[in-house]
Amino acid sequence: MTDEVQRGNMAAAEGPSFWLGNETLKVPAALFALNRKRLCDRLRGNKDVQKNAIVLMQGGEEAQRYCTDTGIVFRQESYFHWTFGVTEPDCYGAIDVDTGKSIVFVPKLPESYAVWMGKIHHPEYFREKYAVDEVHYKDEITSVLASKKPSVLLTLRGVNTDSGNISREASFEGISQFNVNNKILHPEIAECRVIKTDMELEVLRYTNKISSEAHKEVMKAIKVGMKEYEMESLFQHYCYTRGGMRHTSYTCICGSGNNSSVLHYGHAGAPNDKTVEDGDLCLFDMGGEYYCYASDITCTFPANGKFTPDQRAIYEAVLKSSRAVMKAIKPGVAWPDMHRLADRVHLEELTKIGILKGNVDDMVKVHLGAIFMPHGLGHLLGIDVHDVGGYPEGVDRINLPGLKSLRTARVLKEGMVLTVEPGIYFIDRLLDQALNDPSQSCFINNEVLQRFRRFGGVRIEDDIAVAANGMELLTCVPRTVEEIEAFMAEAQGSTKSFDSLASQK
Numbered sequence: 001m002t003d004e005v006q007r008g009n010m011a012a013a014e015g016p017s018f019w020l021g022n023e024t025l026k027v028p029a030a031l032f033a034l035n036r037k038r039l040c041d042r043l044r045g046n047k048d049v050q051k052n053a054i055v056l057m058q059g060g061e062e063a064q065r066y067c068t069d070t071g072i073v074f075r076q077e078s079y080f081h082w083t084f085g086v087t088e089p090d091c092y093g094a095i096d097v098d099t100g101k102s103i104v105f106v107p108k109l110p111e112s113y114a115v116w117m118g119k120i121h122h123p124e125y126f127r128e129k130y131a132v133d134e135v136h137y138k139d140e141i142t143s144v145l146a147s148k149k150p151s152v153l154l155t156l157r158g159v160n161t162d163s164g165n166i167s168r169e170a171s172f173e174g175i176s177q178f179n180v181n182n183k184i185l186h187p188e189i190a191e192c193r194v195i196k197t198d199m200e201l202e203v204l205r206y207t208n209k210i211s212s213e214a215h216k217e218v219m220k221a222i223k224v225g226m227k228e229y230e231m232e233s234l235f236q237h238y239c240y241t242r243g244g245m246r247h248t249s250y251t252c253i254c255g256s257g258n259n260s261s262v263l264h265y266g267h268a269g270a271p272n273d274k275t276v277e278d279g280d281l282c283l284f285d286m287g288g289e290y291y292c293y294a295s296d297i298t299c300t301f302p303a304n305g306k307f308t309p310d311q312r313a314i315y316e317a318v319l320k321s322s323r324a325v326m327k328a329i330k331p332g333v334a335w336p337d338m339h340r341l342a343d344r345v346h347l348e349e350l351t352k353i354g355i356l357k358g359n360v361d362d363m364v365k366v367h368l369g370a371i372f373m374p375h376g377l378g379h380l381l382g383i384d385v386h387d388v389g390g391y392p393e394g395v396d397r398i399n400l401p402g403l404k405s406l407r408t409a410r411v412l413k414e415g416m417v418l419t420v421e422p423g424i425y426f427i428d429r430l431l432d433q434a435l436n437d438p439s440q441s442c443f444i445n446n447e448v449l450q451r452f453r454r455f456g457g458v459r460i461e462d463d464i465a466v467a468a469n470g471m472e473l474l475t476c477v478p479r480t481v482e483e484i485e486a487f488m489a490e491a492q493g494s495t496k497s498f499d500s501l502a503s504q505k
Contacts, residue, residue: 020244029131032085058170142174158186161391194389195415207295208474210243220491228254228272239288249294253285260456298461305488317349339377343369370402378419379407425457
């Protein structure tokens with residue numbers, strides 16, 4: 001889909017939109033109205049939902065840095081954003097399930113707010129901004145809800161199967177006078193979020209477009225001697241300058257050399273601070289976020305622009321598994337089977353390289369693939385980078401090496417958006433574990449393996465949408481060895497700076 005068609009489709013939706021100007025995407029408030037309608041349709045089909053039920057949700061709150069008065073940049077709570085699209089903190093939202101009518105409750109701000117923080121808007125401003133039916137002040141929530149005479153307030157409480165954390169349930173002074181049910185809403189709204197609407201797919205295409213271009217800028221700019229964090233900074237700069245993305249979807253992973261084998265590198269204990277050296281492979285896992293919608297892309301490439309024979313062999317093994325999975329994806333396919341497919345391709349290719357020896361079927365039986373790819377093949381993607389709905393009731397985690405790390409074991413449906421991120425890593429702890437296990441060590445050619453100690457790892461991560469007869473690839477970056485080397489060669493001799501990047505239009 002061209003950018004012009006994408007923007008045209010979004011603009012076609014009537015009513016207000018979220019837009020940051022320039023070349024950024026307009027996201028219509030109609031996207032969230034449709035989300036609310038889908039939620040109400042599901043709830044009305046649930047026999048446990050009484051007539052005159054009202055959904056009540058609480059948005060995110062502003063937070064300070066520890067005990068200080070320094071504010072942390074606000075990002076809306078994901079369920080609340082999916083339902084209302086509200087960017088301001090400290091709000092509530094309600095939906096009449098029978099009629100679909102929506103209410104937003106906003107804080108009544110003190111007059112001093114106008115001095116320090118800016119204009120104080122009246123409720124009508126928010127009603128028009130978010131295209132909801134009513135807006136009231138937060139301190140009126142008890143009286144407004146009581147006037148609706150709800151049979152029950154449906155509040156959000158449930159476990160996020162990725163983090164183990166419990167979603168925040170709405171609460172306010174006076175809620176005890178209402179009949180409250182906190183069991184029904186969570187599984188229904190999570191299931192709604194799993195399947196993306198056409199408008200949501202437009203936003204995810206946009207986040208992928210901008211993030212893909214940012215990855216390409218990093219590939220152009222990298223030079224031996226730079227710091228990993230310089231690449232992180234350039235990625236963030238491009239996403240914000242060109243895409244309006246104030247947030248990234250997660251902490252950037254910018255691993256070079258052996259750091260590329262650290263699956264979640266970039267955290268406070270390993271903060272993207274190594275100097276990039278000649279001969280390093282760089283594994284950069286970064287994704288920008290626009291209006292709370294995520295992207296999640298990993299590019300692996302040589303810092304000097306030229307793959308060594310060993311780097312090429314491992315890279316092409318991972319690329320082969322990525323493309324085998326993409327070719328197999330379609331509605332009705334079980335996601336664990338896609339993980340197994342990637343594993344098998346890796347084992348076959350590692351055997352061809354000479355690192356492994358023996359029968360691949362026998363390797364599969366002892367879960368040898370998990371030594372080289374300990375993480376899951378991919379995960380659901382949406383408003384959260386590890387999006388909700390991975391393990392609904394009736395979908396069980398497979399407690400086997402590798403497979404137990406899958407963030408979902410669902411059967412694929414049209415409208416799901418997932419990452420496809422196979423990888424091969426040489427992680428000393430896991431390699432030593434395998435070498436000490438006779439059932440696995442018999443397949444390992446240790447003499448060849450020694451050549452790959454300190455190699456690092458390769459991950460190739462793309463975002464895809466499950467389509468009626470296959471899948472749509474949302475990510476667009478150089479992928480083959482030839483494409484990467486040619487792309488990086490074009491940048492040699494050119495000078496890149498943040499100033500020149502910011503001036504590009």
